[in-house]
Amino acid sequence: MYLGGVQPYLQYIFGDVFGFLAAWTWIVAVMPATLAILSIVFVESIYSAIGTTTQSRGLEHKFFSVLVLAVMTGANSISTRASTRLNGFFVLTKFISILAIAVAGLAVIVLQVSDPQRDIGGRDWFQKPWFGNRDTIDPDGHEIRWSTLSSWEILGHLSAALYGALWAYSGWDKVR
Amino acid sequence: MVSITSTDNNPQQPLLASGNVSQGQHYNAADNETSASDRPWQPSEPSTFKRSLGVIDAFGIVISIVIGSGVFTSPGAIDTNVPSPGVALVIWVLGGVLAWTGASTLAELGTAIPGEGQCPIKPTPITSQSCPV
DSSP states (O other): OOOOSHHHHHHHHHOHHHHHHHHHHIIIIIHHHHHHHHHHHHHHHHHHHHTOOSOTTSHHHHHHHHHHHHHHHHHHHHOHHHHHHHHHHHHHHHHHHHHHHHHHHHHHHHHHHHOTTOOOTTSHHHHSOTTSOOOEEOTTSOEEOGGGSOHHHHHHHHHHHHHHHHHHHTTGGGOO | OHHHHTTOSOTTSOTTOOTTSOTTOOOOHHHHHHHGGGSOOOOSSOOOSOOOOOHHHHHHHHHHHHTOTHHHHHHHHHHTTOSSHHHHHHHHHHHHHHHHHHHHHHHHHHHHSOSOSSOOSSOOSSGGGSOOO
């Protein structure tokens, strides 16, 4: 049985009840939700790569997500070594794509600075203020006009954004 | 990756076992009642799990978890909730700082409390003190 470092630490410091609650939350809520999100995101990314972005509510989409989850569970059940090798492949893919994004960004900056008249990469970062408010259209098609929101509402949006950032950084508690 | 794990000549050896601990030390019910809380937890029998992953494998897994697919999914969630790209960058840095506080807290706990960071599956005789981490 694998548990992260949080459960034994809580058990050691605060007692069995808190250790149990941590493990229970982890097994019942956190891990299943994370795996479900990752499977859905995986299939969504594949669909976007093909060029379809309107399928996200389809039954097909859900079926493929469940299939991905089942295949990954099966792979882990069959052999830890095999799934670790698969993991190595995914790490490589991820690093290559992150590197490609960074290189593309740097290339656009260099080309734009070397010739300010050149029309490359949308020119958004070059012409508009970085901290100037821009109206946002969220995925539901609802438009957010930042100048009309109260500071309390803006704080709510910023908290949601921070939560997204923390989701991206999550995993630091798995080292031990 | 493969070369690291092939140097393990004894896969049955528990991860916790170090040089000064005699192998196969078993719990003795008689002396447990007095001194179990004074000394580190000892596995009562050799682990049945085979050690099949090495240091580089573990490192790869952790890197893969932290730099997960979140890097590719979160920009959307952030960008719909911030008024400008500059604020989005600030949110990214802020998230990094928060994650760093958590990671360094766990690193501190990990070095302050010796052991593997995991509870044994099989409870030791005195349950409440079976897991000094």
